[in-house]
Amino acid sequence: MHAFDVLGDPVRRRILELLADGEQTSGAVTAVIRAEFGISQPAVSQHLRVLRDNGFATVRPDGARRLYAVDDTALRQADEWLSRFRRFWTPHLAAMATEVARGKRLRRLAASDDVRSSE
Template identity: 90%
Template sequence: MHAFDVLGDPVRRRILELLAEGEQSSGEVTAVIRSEFGISQPAVSQHLKVLRDNGFATVRPQGARRLYAVDDTALREADAWLARFRRFWAPHLAAMATEVARGKRQRRLADEGRTDD
């Protein structure tokens, strides 16, 4: 399965977001995913398996629990593939950052002008 096929599923993307916050048990992941997506525990387990089998997550036993964490292997591969396309959006993001900084500066100067009155 290609990395973008794995990441194309909103449940798997959400699981990765949860795991990006730190290692979590399958029960913790299942509780969130069930409340947000309304899917069963076996379905969550299947999504965790897909993530694990495709290099996006690791699992380690801790007693009776299974703890999942992000594995950056597949993420690095996806990032390397995306690198050739960054030139299409990087300048736009840099321009946006400049405009945000300009707006913050203008607000700060306006606020300083109000305090001097």
């Protein structure tokens, strides 16, 4: 399965978001996913397996529990594939960052002018 086929599923993306915050038990992942997506525990387990089998997650036993974590192998491969396309959005993001910084600076200056004029 291609990395973007795996990432194309919103449930698997959400699981990765949960795992990005740190190692999680399968029960903790299942509780969140069931609440947000309304799918069964076996369905969550299948999504975890797809992530594991495709290099996006690792699992380790901890007594009776199974702890899942992000495996960055497939994410690095997807990032590498995307690298040739970054030129399309990098200048736009840089320009946006400049405008955000300019806006913050103008707001700070306006706030300090307001403070000075009220004194």
